[in-house]
Amino acid sequence: MKIKKYTAASMHEAMKLIRAELGDEAVILSSKEVESGGFLGFFTKKKLEVVAAIDPMPDHKPAKRNEVRRAPAASSVQVERNIQPAERAGRSDEDLVREVNELKKLIKEIKPAQPLSEQEYPLPFQTIENQLKGQGVSRSIRAEMLGTLLNEWYKKPEQDRDPKALLNQTAEWLKKELSILPVGGLRFEKKIINIVGPTGVGKTTTIAKIAAECVLKQQKKVALITTDTYRIAAVEQLKTYAKILNIPIEVAYSIEDFKKAKDLYKHFDVILVDSAGRNFRNKLYVEELSKVMDFTEEAETLLVLALTSKYEDMKQIIAQFSLLPIKQVIFTKQDETSSYGAYINVPLEFGLGAAYITNGQNVPDDMKEATIEQLIEPVLKEAEHE
Structure with missing residues (x-):
């Protein structure tokens, strides 16, 4: 598995480079706010630290339910760490041990991915997020659904992204999820x-x-x-x-x-x-x-x-x-x-x-x-x- 950590001004920027470098199958492992820059603790700027991963094997398994896949296009983002598979020839045992330890350290730091705030979503998604949140739809469902739709949104060329179609896509996602459950009146199969x-x-x-x-x-x-x-x-x-x-x-x-x-x-x-x-x-x-x-x-x-x-x-x-x-x-x-x-x-x-x-x-x-x-x-x- 290839794991990378990014620091960006917003999730939108981070996702652009993730797609450009890791592709559409990349998975967001964690995201959190961090402070960077400044002098003696003053004038720091809040940025978003995102850890993403991709399985380079062609037979990788699909994401589990509740794993949010996000993927977009290209921008200026600082890459902090790039850990790649350690199967390359010519590496010393020391190199391998160091890389394994670094990978273990990074995995320990990973926390479950947090749903984006309303402000981090593109404007059309903010409308959907606010509506679902106002209706009391749970945070985990909102994150899973909007993460899926966001992935599809950024796969399309910018000119093909239709904000008006987003509501229908939301309804279709919900229909698909509900369709596997017994919705409908009694059939009186039991007395x-x-x-x-x-x-x-x-x-x-x-x-x-x-x-x-x-x-x-x-x-x-x-x-x-x-x-x-x-x-x-x-x-x-x-x-x-x-x-x-x-x-x-x-x-x-x-x-x-x-x-x-x-x-x-x-x-x-x-x-x-x-x-x-x-x-x-x-x-x-x-x-x-x-x-x-x-x-x-x-x-x-x-x-x-x-x-x-x-x-x-x-x-x-x-x-x-x-x-x-x-x-x-x-x-x-x-x-x-x-x-x-x-x-x-x-x-x-x-x-x-x-x-x-x-x-x-x-x-x-x-x-x-x-x-x-x-x-x-x-x-x-x-x-x-x-």
Whole structure:
């Protein structure tokens, strides 16, 4: 591997020489601000120190996810170190030892590459970065995506770089990443559908919406089971929905009650199960759920997340429920927020698909089946008009 360290006025300048000398396959290993010049510590100038590398072997492996590849054209930059493979003939053992030690020292200094600041991106990229950051898209996702797009940007001749096309390229990158995940409504391949989540996210209303969707639009024979015996109001609310939809409901206080109810409804097409909402920080919560609910292979479990929650809280919620076999989430309360970064963060950082999005209290109207376009569009909406 060939590793070089550069000191430049900006990442833009550093990337020009990296591409000119190392080529398009170069990888940025680290970047950090350093001070140079000056006199007795005064009048120093801030510069960017960048470490880049290239594998000279033709069968090198592609970059892993989250490795940011950046590559541009040519400029005046100070080259501080150039370490090349040590296989050349005629070198003494001393030379080889010195070079290996120098390489080891450099590797120890390398830190994970940091995402560029808004000011270090070309102007069109700054617009995208500000939009994604404002929507709460995580820093690691922004860095990976913009690093990929930046690489493509500098591969093109300057006259072919179209700032107007950048937004579409951003959307296409997100579509590609989301396309490998289960995005879309329930296919009802399993009879039992468990709805879980912390308190206050709208589980009971959501389960009523799914029940109405099944009964009114898909003509399915549906039954309800609720294990939420902590809140009388929740049980009564679900019983009211069941009466309106003319479907049966059972209350399960234990796993034995749950099994009896499941056996009672064995001839139904779908059994929807409402769960108790508790404080997600309570580590015993998920264990308590398993005492009154069935999470076997014949059941499908969906996690409900409110878009009004902080993303840091969402991450804790997902961690708490990670013991359960969850493949999809339901995003609720879309109408109560203007920040939609979770639409991107949850799928790409946790590998969870999205089944539904709810945007109000009306049953069954305020719920829509999730699509990739519906996850991306709110995140990029404001940037479309800039």
